Amino acid sequence: MAQQSGNADTITDNKLDTFFEELQLLQSKGSKKIALIGSRHISLAHQQLIETLAYALALEGNEVITSGASGTNFAVIKGVQRANPDNLIVILPQTIEQQPDESREQLLTLSTVIEYPERTNMTLAQASELCYTEIIGKCQQLVIFLYHTSMTLKQTIQFAHEQHKIVTAFYLD
Numbered sequence: 001m002a003q004q005s006g007n008a009d010t011i012t013d014n015k016l017d018t019f020f021e022e023l024q025l026l027q028s029k030g031s032k033k034i035a036l037i038g039s040r041h042i043s044l045a046h047q048q049l050i051e052t053l054a055y056a057l058a059l060e061g062n063e064v065i066t067s068g069a070s071g072t073n074f075a076v077i078k079g080v081q082r083a084n085p086d087n088l089i090v091i092l093p094q095t096i097e098q099q100p101d102e103s104r105e106q107l108l109t110l111s112t113v114i115e116y117p118e119r120t121n122m123t124l125a126q127a128s129e130l131c132y133t134e135i136i137g138k139c140q141q142l143v144i145f146l147y148h149t150s151m152t153l154k155q156t157i158q159f160a161h162e163q164h165k166i167v168t169a170f171y172l173d
Contacts, residue, residue: 031061031087035135038072038145038153039172046172047075050145054079058087065139067131068092068099068107072145077106088112091135093127094119125152132156141166147173 034057036050050072058064058080064087066076073090080088092099092115096107107113119127129152136142142160146153148171160167 031063032141033063033065033139034141034143035065035139036072036076036143036145037067037132037135037156038170039147039150040069040071040073041147042071042075042145042172046145047071050075051079051082053143055083058083061087063087063089065089065091065135067128067135068096068113069103070100074103074106077110081110085111089138090114091131091138092116093124093131094122128152129155133159136160136163136165139165141168143168143170145170145172147171149173 036054036057038050042050054064054066054076056079061084064076064080066073066080066088068090077088077090088110090107090110090113092107092113095115095117096104096113098120099107116127116130119130122130132152136156136159142157142165144153144157144167146157146169157167157169
């Protein structure tokens with residue numbers, strides 16, 4: 001029995017440590033590194049809300065990290081570009097050439113786009129998992145927009161929790 005009590009204490013201590021780390025981050029003044037990612041398939045209303053959020057975060061001096069493509073990421077890029085393009089980092093799962101035409105045009109105007117030509121032969125799902133892992137590694141907080149059926153994004157949330165990141169998930173359905 002004492003063994004189980006020790007494990008429970010360790011788990012409680014870990015949760016408390018995580019809680020205090022998150023509280024300290026929330027209370028800290030100054031800019032943060034915030035990742036905004038999510039589904040490609042979103043309504044115009046959601047796109048406008050996400051763009052406004054990204055605009056406000058960048059305007060406050062936060063560094064915003066996202067990926068490419070349409071939907072959520074497109075809205076994030078538009079919002080940050082309006083506020084402060086220097087506060088934007090875009091990490092692609094593959095290359096600019098593999099992005100949809102609309103996204104490609106937008107991405108070519110940005111100063112900080114990281115792409116991975118070595119992933120061109122991977123499926124988009126495989127490359128996206130690696131991309132999201134990198135994004136989580138660079139941020140302090142994750143804001144994610146998804147549907148309950150979005151498996152890759154749900155895995156990203158789990159990974160972010162494991163990395164002790166603050167996670168805010170907005171379910172669009």
